Amino acid sequence: MDPLAQLPSELILRIIEFTPTASLAALTRLNHSWNSFIDETHQEAIYSTPGRTYHPLGVRDFTSLKQDGRSFSKYYDNITSCKDLCRRQTLLSKNWSHERPLTKERIIRVGNDPIWRFRPDFQRRVILSTSHSGGLNVSDMDSGRLLWSLDRDVVRPFAHLEYADGIACWDCEWEGVEVWRIGREGGEKVKVLGHDVMTRGFQLSCFGDGEGKKWCLCVVSSEGCGFVYEGLRGDLELTRRITIPTGAVGHLDQDESVVVYSMGNEGYWFYEKGSGENLGVLDPEQAGCEVFFARHPDKRPRRATALGMQDGMGKSARDRTTPLTVQAGSFPGDDRVSLDEDEWGAGMLSGNLFVGVSRGGRLLVCPNWHKLCAEKNKKKNLIQIIDCDSDGSSFDLGGWLSVRDHRVMFEIQDLIYIIGLTDDDHVQASNPTHQEDEGVLLARPSFTTATSIKPQLANPVSFMGLYEDCIMSTYTTLHYRWRREEGEGGAPGPLRALNRIFQTKAVRVLSLAPELDGDEEVEGESGDGEESLPGVDATRAELHSLIAMLAEGEDDEGEDGG
Structure with missing residues (x-):
């Protein structure tokens, strides 16, 4: 019996809502009637449902999807139908869910100075960055070309950078925060927000x-107060001064109504932005925990090429990441920092989910922070902790975090960990004894990727981010110092490498956007390299010697800055 001949279309469409995309594709190949029903008559209704795509329903003009600016690889360019959107999102989700996802890589270097903080803007196709020596650079995301910059007299060395949809903020001296409007062609100062206490x-x-878009800047001081600024087009005004305990370590995060401050040994404190009311404290020592652990993997992911200037994204490969196993139970051994003595750094909100990292190498996962705060000091197993192999060296900056789509990214030693959570944001052991058919949600795979070209040269990551189709972070590498020569008539001439190799930090982009045109997948060594600059020839032995020398006498000056 053919359901198409026996059931009304409305009922079939309702059933199809619960049909996996792979089964839907199989139905289109069953016969002409099914193909016509799914891919012709009801294509938009079927492929635009919330379970099939995560773009606003009923999309006919996909220009808005491109303008949303969510993709580094321009993965959503040239989409013509909801079916095409569904296909691309399904392929991307499948790649993210692989224990060794297929990736392409690009290293973006900005000038000769090491990058300190950076922020990408996929809509305007720019990357904003500050550096160790000062200044702000705005670079083209696609070519890496410097579009414009501010010098160190405007932006101090090691300036912390925040950015959201055309508005940038950085700290000027200890008490103030400058607010600027930023575009591809230049920027303008909006105001300087001054404080009577030290900005942390x-x-x-x-x-x-x-028209309802609103920017919100939350500022914290270690001297017992926080500030909330709100406004349109970056014209921020102070709306609330919040009294908090002294000793805030400087890490904070917010959603539309709540701001959360890290208090080091005292955990995380949540406040309502409008009233300044304390909503609760997340103290892992008091809350009661379910414990897991993850050993630092023996097999390390392949690292980027050291020298030169990379042109394009290179070839696809699976060896830029390595699988990471999460196991239930306490970390073996008794040399761990105790939970009551551990210091908590960066924390992040994502809906009901809250995550944080500690100096002792712990990842805290709270699937429902609202419930935990409501429980106050009652001991409930409302948080989970993953103990990781760490000596605390990557915590010099208080740890960096990123959370997106049921995944958490943070740094341990010389690697970045990406921990996969379940659909309800719980940690799950990589090889659970129970199976999915018993009603247990299985976590997404976890994996690692590198932070530098050699473990000996690893410096703490000073920014990292999970995005829809890529992972971005600072990356310690070696490079030629170079300058651009003057061409005819004063026009920019060719780049000329100087006879000096130095250690620096660049932006590393690990793209997970799948191939759409059938390009061959490359396993193992992909061979994607960097185009060498003219006039310099460095042998492999010379590079190894230089790496060994840098590793022995590594200068960390400034790496503990704010």
Whole structure:
């Protein structure tokens, strides 16, 4: 019996809502009737449902999807139908869910100075960055070309940078935060926000869309107070001064109504932005925990080429990541920092989920922080902790975090960990004894990737981010120092490498966007390299010697800055 001949279309469409995309594709190949029903008559209704795509329903003009600016690889360019959108999102999700996802790589270097903080803007196709020596650089995301910059007299060395949808903030001296409007062609100062106490940290977010879009800047001081600024088009005004305990370490995060401050040994404190009311404290020592552990993997992911200037994304490969196993139970051995003595750094909100990292190498996962705060000091197993192999060296900057789509990214030693969570944001052992058919949600695979070209040269990552189709982070590498010669008539001439190799930090982009045109997948060594600059020839032996020398006498000056 053919359901198409026996059942009304409305009922079939309702059933199809629960049909996996792979089964839907199989139905289109069953016969002409099914193909016509799915891919012709009801294509938009079927492929635009919330379970099939995660773009606004009923999309006919996909220009808005491109303008949303969510993709480094321009993965959503040239989409013509909801079916095409569904296909691309399904392929991307499948790649993210692989224990060794297929990746392409690009290293973006900005000038000769090491990058300190950076922020990408996929809509405007720019990368903003500050450096160890000062200044702000705005670079083209696609070519790496410097578009414009501000010198160190405007932006101090090791300046912390925040950015959201055309508005940038950085700290000027200890008490103030400068607010600027930023575009591809230049920027303009909006105002300087001064404080009567030392600024310890700040975070900028943009909420809403269209005319209802609003920017919110939250600032924290270690002297017992926080500040909330809100406004349109970056014209921020102080709306609330919040009294908090002294000793805030500088890390904070926010959503539309709540700001959370890290208090080091005292955990994380949550406050309502509008009223300044304390909503609760997340103290892992008091909350009661379910414990897991993850050993640093023996097999390390392949690292980027050291020298030169990379042209394009290179070839696809699976060896830029290595699988990471999460096991249930306490970390073996008794040399761990105790939970009551551990110091908590960066923390992040994502809906009901809250995550944080500690100096002792712990990842805290709270699937429902609202419930935990409501429980107050009652001991409930509302948080989970993963103990990791760490000596605390990557915590010099208080740890960096990123959380997106049921994944958490943070740094341990010389690697970046990407921990996969379940659909309800719980940690799950990589090889659970129970199976999915018993009603247990299985976690996404976890894996690692590198932070530098050699473990001996690893410096703490000073920014990292999970995005829809890529992973971005600072990356310690070696490079030629170069300058651009003057061409005819004063025009920019060719790049000329100087006879000096130096250690620096660049932006590394690990793209997970799948191939759409059938390009052959490359396993193992992909061979994607960097185009050498003219006039310099460095042998492999010379590079190994240089790496050994840098590793022995590594200068960390400034790496503990704010």
